[in-house]
Amino acid sequence: MRKAIFFDIDGTLLDCLNGITDITPRVKRAIRELQAKGNYVFIATGRPYAFLNDNIHKAGFDGFVLNNGACVQVNDKFIYKSYLDKKKVREVVDNFEKFGIEYILQGQTNSYIKAEYKDLHRLYDAYNMPKKYLKGNYNLDEIDVYKTEMLCKDQSSIDYCLSLDNDQYDYVYDSEMGFFELYSKSNSKATGILKILEYLNIPIENSYAFGDGKNDIEMLSTVGCGIAMGNAKDYVKGYAKMVTDTVQKDGVAIGIERFIMV
Template sequence: MKKVIFFDIDGTLIDCTRGITEITKGVEKSIRELQAQGNYIFIATGRPYAFISEELLKFGFDGFVFTNGAQVVVREELIYKQAIKKDVVKEIINNFEKFNIEYILEGEKYSYMKSEFEELYEYYDSFGISSKYIKSDYNINDINIYKMEMLCKSKEAEEYCLSLQENGFDCNHNISSNIFEVYSSMETKASGIMQVLNHLNIPIENSYAFGDGINDVEMLEVVGCGIAMGNASLEVKSHAKKVTDDVARDGITVGIEKFIN
């Protein structure tokens, strides 16, 4: 029976904050061997398509779970999507403007950010995210939005972003950068993974996932074998069935050899 393995990006396949900007040769070899055995390899990420590097897009993955499960692609076919309601997006944007919050709206292929949001552009530049698929000229009525990220510069702005959790959203906060991300609480990497398994008719016990962050918890719990990276927090590790080595020590390779092969 074929297996399906899901990989988070940041802190798992790569770690830009520590200078690991590409998949290492050792990890690539391990993944290629899994594919050669007939298994399926997927990315499961909070990122939208616009934030995925050309290297990852061209790597040869069998599909992607984007924007924390709100979009699912299998072999280049979009099999599932669930956008945030337009009237809700408009209301939130109005409040972003009120609190002087810089924001990006994450769509299917493109993401959308006003040209004057210089600090937010600089933030994404620091992670090597290209502006190729970021549009500054857009009409909110013409686009579908699956996730939002924001830069909050005041306590009031932070409080507003966190308050969205009371209205059907999940909200993650990177304290060091004051970046928030907001997405529907109905969509998670776990729900996206279930879409993939159902589409491919693969039983849950034949599924695996590697992750390190809070937004990986649901997927580590839902798959047959959730594997936390060595650099994950103790909280994340507590939701995994197995723990592998640090991303800086090819933790994916170690995990594949120990828990999958």
């Protein structure tokens, strides 16, 4: 029976801050070999569609779990979409403005960010994010928002973003940069993966996932075989069945060879 394999991007397929801005040749070959044997390969990422660069698009994936599971796409069809409550979006945006927090609102295709948010733009430039689907002029009441990302510059703004964790919403926080990702607890990479497996009628024991970060924990512990990258934190590795090498050493290719193509 066919297998379905899911790949995180940052820290797994790419390491933009350390020079890996495209999937390496060895990893590409391993992924293509999976497809050549009739298996499905998917991206599972916190990124929105707007942040998928040409290298990812050209790699020939069978679909995408985007925005931490809020948008799920198989081939050219979105099989699931779940945007944030519009009143909540309005509330947090008002507070982002109040606390001087730079933010981006991530939609299905386009994402929305003000031109004056220079620090946030510089951060995305460092990660080689494309600009094609970034819009600076928008009406908040007319867009659907699936996830937000925020850059905080002082303790009061950090404290506000930390307060957003509740029964409905969760976040990833990079304390070194003051950077947050805010998303609904009802969606995750794991829920997106389960929707794809159901859609394709693939049993969970035939599913695999590669990841390295906090927002990969659920998918690593949900799929039949979760494979943590060697560069993952130890607490993330604890949720995986297998551990491969680092992104810098073609860990995805090694994991495919050792744990899937056997």
